[in-house]
Amino acid sequence: MKFTIxxxxxxxxxxxxxxSTLIAASYYSQVLGSSGQGWDSRYxxxxxxxxxxxxxxxxTSFLLxxxxxxxxxxxxxxxxRLKK
Structure with a gap:
């Protein structure tokens, strides 16, 4: 039970x-688009x-x-295995 938790x-x-990463990136994308700081056209x-x-x-999220x-x-x- 401990390992399940x-x-x-x-x-x-x-x-x-x-x-949280997606929220931060979406907020930062608004800053990139509106202030003209520049963004990579490939991505x-x-x-x-x-x-x-x-x-x-x-x-880190994928490793977790x-x-x-x-x-x-x-x-x-x-x-x-223990039930059998």
């Missing part, structure tokens, strides 16, 4: 970090904002997601 917490933290306004704001948080799913899979498979 840890896995679920990691998934929740991943969702919070990812959502567009939002893509440029994601690259500038969210590289580290999105990577992978860790949480891995822990939940291990816990679930262990519980299924």
């Amino acid at each position: 840890i896995g679920t917490t990691l998934l929740l933290m991943s969702a919070i970090v990812y959502g 567009g306004i939002f893509g440029t904002a994601i690259r500038e704001v969210g590289t580290f948080p999105i990577t 997601l992978i860790g949480g799913v891995f822990i939940l899979i291990l816990t679930t498979s262990k519980e299924w």
Whole structure:
């Protein structure tokens, strides 16, 4: 049960970090578009904002997601083996 809580917490933290990054990037994309600070035409306004704001948080979010799913899979498979 303890590892299920840890896995679920990691998934929740991943969702919070990812959502916060998207909110910050959307706010920054408005700044990029309106003030004329410049943005990369290959990625567009939002893509440029994601690259500038969210590289580290999105990577952290995906690592938390992978860790949480891995822990939940291990816990679930262990519980299924004990039931047999």
